[in-house]
Amino acid sequence: MILRDKGSLWKDVIVLLVVWFTLLPASKAEFPLTNGSNPNFQAIMFDESADFRQNVCHLHQQYDNGTTDLENVLQGLNISSVFECTKEYCTMKGDDLDPDDPGLFVVLLEELAKRAEFNWRDGYALVDPDKMGNKTFDELLAWSTESYDLAVSWWTETTKRIRTGIDFPEGWYEADIIMIGRSADESETEFRFNAFLKPFKGWLWFAIVVTIVVSGLIYYLLEVLDSRSDRRKLDKNPMENILITGVAFTTHFEYHPRTNAAWLFALSVSFWAMIVGSAYTANLASFFVVQNTPGLQIQSLDDAVAFGYSICVWRGTGTDTILTGDFGSGSLIRKSNEEEVLQGVLNGECKVAALTRSSWDTRKHNYCELEWLGRMYRSVAAGFATRHDSGTKCTSLISEVIEIHFRDMIDEGFVKNAWEDHLKKISGASTCSAELELEESDIESQRLTFKSMAGIFICHAAISILVIAFTVVAKYTGKIQERNERLEKQEIEQLKKAALENRELRKTVASEIRKSNYQQEDTDSAILDVGGASSDDEFSVMGVQETIYALRSQMQRSQNQLSEEIRKTQHAQKQDISEIKDQLRSTQQQMKEQMASILLALNQVEC
Numbered sequence: 001m002i003l004r005d006k007g008s009l010w011k012d013v014i015v016l017l018v019v020w021f022t023l024l025p026a027s028k029a030e031f032p033l034t035n036g037s038n039p040n041f042q043a044i045m046f047d048e049s050a051d052f053r054q055n056v057c058h059l060h061q062q063y064d065n066g067t068t069d070l071e072n073v074l075q076g077l078n079i080s081s082v083f084e085c086t087k088e089y090c091t092m093k094g095d096d097l098d099p100d101d102p103g104l105f106v107v108l109l110e111e112l113a114k115r116a117e118f119n120w121r122d123g124y125a126l127v128d129p130d131k132m133g134n135k136t137f138d139e140l141l142a143w144s145t146e147s148y149d150l151a152v153s154w155w156t157e158t159t160k161r162i163r164t165g166i167d168f169p170e171g172w173y174e175a176d177i178i179m180i181g182r183s184a185d186e187s188e189t190e191f192r193f194n195a196f197l198k199p200f201k202g203w204l205w206f207a208i209v210v211t212i213v214v215s216g217l218i219y220y221l222l223e224v225l226d227s228r229s230d231r232r233k234l235d236k237n238p239m240e241n242i243l244i245t246g247v248a249f250t251t252h253f254e255y256h257p258r259t260n261a262a263w264l265f266a267l268s269v270s271f272w273a274m275i276v277g278s279a280y281t282a283n284l285a286s287f288f289v290v291q292n293t294p295g296l297q298i299q300s301l302d303d304a305v306a307f308g309y310s311i312c313v314w315r316g317t318g319t320d321t322i323l324t325g326d327f328g329s330g331s332l333i334r335k336s337n338e339e340e341v342l343q344g345v346l347n348g349e350c351k352v353a354a355l356t357r358s359s360w361d362t363r364k365h366n367y368c369e370l371e372w373l374g375r376m377y378r379s380v381a382a383g384f385a386t387r388h389d390s391g392t393k394c395t396s397l398i399s400e401v402i403e404i405h406f407r408d409m410i411d412e413g414f415v416k417n418a419w420e421d422h423l424k425k426i427s428g429a430s431t432c433s434a435e436l437e438l439e440e441s442d443i444e445s446q447r448l449t450f451k452s453m454a455g456i457f458i459c460h461a462a463i464s465i466l467v468i469a470f471t472v473v474a475k476y477t478g479k480i481q482e483r484n485e486r487l488e489k490q491e492i493e494q495l496k497k498a499a500l501e502n503r504e505l506r507k508t509v510a511s512e513i514r515k516s517n518y519q520q521e522d523t524d525s526a527i528l529d530v531g532g533a534s535s536d537d538e539f540s541v542m543g544v545q546e547t548i549y550a551l552r553s554q555m556q557r558s559q560n561q562l563s564e565e566i567r568k569t570q571h572a573q574k575q576d577i578s579e580i581k582d583q584l585r586s587t588q589q590q591m592k593e594q595m596a597s598i599l600l601a602l603n604q605v606e607c
Helices: 006-029 056-065 103-115 137-147 159-163 201-225 238-251 260-290 301-306 318-327 336-345 357-366 394-413 414-427 434-448 451-476 479-531 535-573 575-607
Strands: 080-085 123-125 152-157 175-184 310-312 334-335 351-354 368-380 381-387
Touching: 006 137, 006 575, 056 137, 080 137, 103 152, 103 175, 103 394, 123 238, 137 159, 137 381, 137 451, 152 318, 152 334, 175 301, 175 357, 201 238, 201 260, 201 451, 238 260, 260 451, 301 310, 301 318, 301 368, 301 535, 310 318, 318 351, 334 336, 334 434, 336 368, 351 357, 351 368, 357 368, 357 575, 381 394, 394 414, 434 451
Parallel strands: 080 123, 080 152, 310 334, 310 351
Antiparallel strands: 152 381, 175 351, 175 368
């Protein structure tokens, strides 16, 4: 064993520490790749000296010679690959892929390797796109395809990338560009039979129905205890009283009380109906009007740009490249990842967001307030990528083989099933159900309960009890009977007085009619005397006779009208004495006017 002096040992330690602390910050700043299975594929991101892309020209030569088929030309080859690992598609365990649940990327690549019979697990690296710094996805893709045989992700196929020498095998990812915005509240457009019941909770509706029924029965009881409680006879049918109380709930007053107890009870019902009805109307407006939030009336990203809306987009992605080429950068607000893109819409920083269809399918279960608006802007394919190289290292051969097997995987439904399994797995942690429950709880909290309206119910109940007690006490102490007897005597006296006045009126009318008849007889005799005059006066006499006949007809009609008015007056006496008096006065005045007109006509004839 060779012993070194302490001075040399400390020098070695110092050198090691210096090297360690010098390389550590540099590696963190340059975002090193990690791979637990094969440390030889650890490299610094964007390090152009890293080169793990293999030369497969000899395999291409075998295919050209017809030694092997194209779909089997990669058999036994160890392919180097780099994963753009995001949490949706790569499941990490420590610094490496989770062997039990590695994610969708590994599922697809594993099936592809199984069909083409190549190996990838001995040479892969992982890269985190959130740690690219100021680099773009175009630069990351260019470095990945230059340094590795295969770039594993959903790389969007764009013209710019194709021009830089990148091959895109058959796409498995729907990168169609769509527009995401705040969703309209569709609850207002849905048919809900019980929507009108929403303002009140069930127990409050039950209390309202019970109050209407009990109040109707109480008013019926008041009429039974005191038949003069209402102007109508309501002591025969309790349902009529319940109906009147139900109408009062709609703020229409149909009571006609005459006693103090009935007046007090009617006032209590009306006040209760006003308070409850007003609360219902106000809460109904809150449910039907306040919650209606119209959605955006745009159908495409073209409309959004035309309206001057701001559009959130993931910085440096293929979507960003396409929209920048179409619209420029004026309306785009670039974000670091898709979560920030969607949050920008929620917090109002952007009016809409531009996202790929598959990305929205992956994330929509956690963004329940957003929805796909309008139509798709552009159909775009996305999937794995390789370097276009047909002469130096012949990497294009790998792209062609992957193309064949990916088409088979799509035609056989493997890609579709894998994607659906992926969506089911990630949607298991959906927060939409919790948000919907919270929204329902918010709506439920806005509905009025019986406790919030108990005060008016208690007041009405107390007044009802007081009214019943007052009426019962008055009935059994004889006060109601005494009052009714007194009122009946007053009505009898008024009827007798009206009958007496009617009798005097009839006498007066009969006397006036007799006078009129006497005057008619005198007039007739005078006319007969005049009839013996010259024949030249015959026409005058005939005219006077016609006038007399007309006056007699008018007097007869007047007499008939007077008789009819008298009969009507006698019939109306039983209903309202004050109205009888008015009618009698009117009849007397009319009779006097008619008699005056008759006498005036007779005087004219005599003259």
